[in-house]
Structure formats: C-alpha cells, structure tokens
Amino acid sequence: MKDIATSEDDSNLLVLIIDTNPFVWDQIAKADTPLSLDDALRQVLIFVNAHLALKYNNKVVVIASHGGHSKFLYPLPHQEGQLLHVSTSNSKRNANMYPHFQLVTDQIVEGLQDLLSDTDILKKENFTSSMTTGAFSMALCYINRIIKMDDLGHIKPRILILSVSPDAPQQYIPLMNCIFSAQKMGIPVDVCRVFEEETAFLQQAANITGGVYINVDNSQALLQYLMFAFLPERYARNFLNLPSQDLVDFRAACFCHKNIIDTGFVCSVCLSIFCSWTPVCSTCKTKFAFRPKLTGRTSAKGTPIPPASTPSTPS
Incomplete structure (x- = not known):
C-alpha cells in the first residue's frame, strides 16, 4: 500500500458502502441470530453520526450496493457543496438533534426506501446479486475528484464496506481492478462481514x-464492532492495535467459467486464469507450444501427493 503521511489535523472522509441486497437481508432476518435491515440501519446511522462528531471537518459519503445497480444515498449530487444549507422540509425538525445529523439520517433513510420499493422489479429482472464492484468504482471516482480539489492534501479518505452477500465470481476482474486502484491511491478498504461465510x-x-x-x-452487536474497529481515523490507527487477519483466502475466479478455483492454469503473457488447460489463451490469443504434464508424486507411504503449486503454461 502507498505510504501516506497522516496528521491529527486531517479531515477524514469516510465512504461507506452498504450492501442492501433485499434477498440476503430477508435471510438474515430469519437466521438464528436475526438482524433486520431496519435494525442494522439504526446502528449504522449511529456510527455515521459518531464519525461526524469526532471532528468538525470530518465528512461522510454513503453508497448503496443494490441488486443490479448502485446509488448514492448521501450526499445527493445536486446538494453537494451546500449540505448545511439544505432544508429538511420533508421531515419535522427535531429540536434535540443536531441539524446536520438529522439531514444525513433523513437522506439515507429516504434513499433506502426508494431502493427497496423496487424489489419486485429485481425479482423480475433476476438481479439477485449485489453490485459491490459498481459501488466500489463510484467510491473511488468520488474520492479521486475530492483529492484533486484538495490542494493542501488534508483530506484522508478510507472506504468501509458493509457486506452481506456472497462472493460474485463474475465480478472478480473489475473488483480486483478496484482493489489495486485503491492500493495505488493509498486508500485503506475496511470490510465488515455480517452474514454467513x-x-x-x-x-x-x-x-x-x-x-x-x-x-x-x-x-446483534453490529454497532459495537463498528464503533471499536472501524471508527478510529487513519491517524489514530498508528497508535492502536486493530484486528488483523490470521488467514486470508487468496483464491481467484477463472476467466473462462467464472468459478472460484483452488488450482488453475495461468497465461504467462497476460496472467489470465483458467480452470483447465487450453492451447490458446482466450484473452490475449497467445498459442502455447505444448501441453503441460502434471506428474503425480508419492509420499514415503506410497500415497499420491497433489501438485504443490499452481501450474503455469509458458508463452
């Protein structure tokens, strides 16, 4: 990751990507430890307001990763740059709530209500997987524009993905492009995984x-995880011992059938990954001179041992 100097005076931009797949949230609501989207949203809104309350110049962006498309929930495009002057005429003013907190809360809730009203259309079009990659791309584009406008370099962005949907192998290539773009830009990507594997x-x-x-x-303890693990800003993380990953699943998706594989064949020219050997790379059209032979090895007891590494084909 790109090494970027941070300061306690920095303005922290949090881009929150919420997986709003209604089909998965319906399963979570029926799980042994149920959590409805409404309950999760209440906890997320508390977390968002806590981020804004940490420092006067902190900023937040919320993007919904929905079935088949992604959408900005906050800020709205026509309101950007003048958020504090927008009237909350659609809802009654709460005298006990900071106006900016109420504005953020109202816009996110209204945006989610509009998204969830199209659930029948999602079923009809068979859009059952979340567009995490689309939301990821929108987040990177937004961050890039904000950084270009920040001449002093005081804005330090980060991305937090609240994920509930399973991996989508068909999105593997664009997702990896987004990951490497974030790495090049020095943007940490946090992930809060809520459901299943x-x-x-x-x-x-x-x-x-x-x-x-x-x-x-x-x-049920989603808010506790958000507050203790994901609330600290990038400068504060230099002094904290945050959770780390002991084991990372580095499996990839093959380019031919879009399946997640353990062992595959890699083109030595364009690095495309295939689940079975092919004489011609379907990506760069490179022709390979010979078919690789996977010679089996045996242990001292005579039992076969699988290949130790992923075989690759020469150019």
Missing part, C-alpha cells in the same frame, strides 16, 4: 490495501 475477494481487498477485515459473529 467469509468472502474471499473482500478479504483480499482489506489485506492488499492495509484495511481492517472483521466477520461479525453476533449480528
């Missing part, structure tokens, strides 16, 4: 970019 691709995102990856064991 680990996600291999997002594990790699956190590991490569120097972010924090946590699999939430108790979904």
Whole structure:
C-alpha cells in the first residue's frame, strides 16, 4: 500500500458502502441470530453520526450496493457543496438533534426506501446479486475528484464496506481492478462481514490495501464492532492495535467459467486464469507450444501427493 503521511489535523472522509441486497437481508432476518435491515440501519446511522462528531471537518459519503445497480444515498449530487444549507422540509425538525445529523439520517433513510420499493422489479429482472464492484468504482471516482480539489492534501479518505452477500465470481476482474486502484491511491478498504461465510475477494481487498477485515459473529452487536474497529481515523490507527487477519483466502475466479478455483492454469503473457488447460489463451490469443504434464508424486507411504503449486503454461 502507498505510504501516506497522516496528521491529527486531517479531515477524514469516510465512504461507506452498504450492501442492501433485499434477498440476503430477508435471510438474515430469519437466521438464528436475526438482524433486520431496519435494525442494522439504526446502528449504522449511529456510527455515521459518531464519525461526524469526532471532528468538525470530518465528512461522510454513503453508497448503496443494490441488486443490479448502485446509488448514492448521501450526499445527493445536486446538494453537494451546500449540505448545511439544505432544508429538511420533508421531515419535522427535531429540536434535540443536531441539524446536520438529522439531514444525513433523513437522506439515507429516504434513499433506502426508494431502493427497496423496487424489489419486485429485481425479482423480475433476476438481479439477485449485489453490485459491490459498481459501488466500489463510484467510491473511488468520488474520492479521486475530492483529492484533486484538495490542494493542501488534508483530506484522508478510507472506504468501509458493509457486506452481506456472497462472493460474485463474475465480478472478480473489475473488483480486483478496484482493489489495486485503491492500493495505488493509498486508500485503506475496511470490510465488515455480517452474514454467513467469509468472502474471499473482500478479504483480499482489506489485506492488499492495509484495511481492517472483521466477520461479525453476533449480528446483534453490529454497532459495537463498528464503533471499536472501524471508527478510529487513519491517524489514530498508528497508535492502536486493530484486528488483523490470521488467514486470508487468496483464491481467484477463472476467466473462462467464472468459478472460484483452488488450482488453475495461468497465461504467462497476460496472467489470465483458467480452470483447465487450453492451447490458446482466450484473452490475449497467445498459442502455447505444448501441453503441460502434471506428474503425480508419492509420499514415503506410497500415497499420491497433489501438485504443490499452481501450474503455469509458458508463452
């Protein structure tokens, strides 16, 4: 990851990507330790307000990773740059709540209500997987624009992905492009995994970019995980012992069938990955001179040993 100097006077930009896949959230609500999207949203909003309250110049951006598309929930494009002057006419003013907190809360809730109203359309179009890559790309584009406008370099961005959906192998290539772009820009990518098994691709995102990856064991304690692991800013992390990954799943998805594989064949020219040997690379059209032979080895007891490394084909 790119080494970027941080200071306690920096303005911290948190880009929060929320996986709003309604089909997965319906499963979470019926799990042994249930957590509805409404309950999760309440805890996330507390976390967002806590981030804004830490420092007067902290900023937040919220993007929804929905089925088939992604959308900015906050700030809205036509309101950017004048957020503090936007009237909250659609909701009653709460005298006990800081106006900026109420503005952020109202816009996120209204945006999610609009997204979830299209659930029937998602079923009809068969958009059952979340567009994490699309939201990731939008976050990087937004951060790049903000950094270009920051002549003094005081804005320090980071990305937090609240993930509930399983890995989508068909999104592997664009997702890895986003991960390496974040690494080059020096942007840490944090991942809060809420439901079911680990996600291999997002594990790699956190590991490569120097972010924090946590699999939430108790979904009811989501706010506790967010506050203790993901609230500290980039400068404060230099003095904290944050959770680290003991094991990282570095499996990849093959370019031919979009399956997650343990062992594959790699093109020595363009580094495309295939689950079976092919005489011609379908990506760069390179022709290989011979077919590799996988010679089996045996242990001292005579039992076969699988190949120790991933075989590769010469150019």
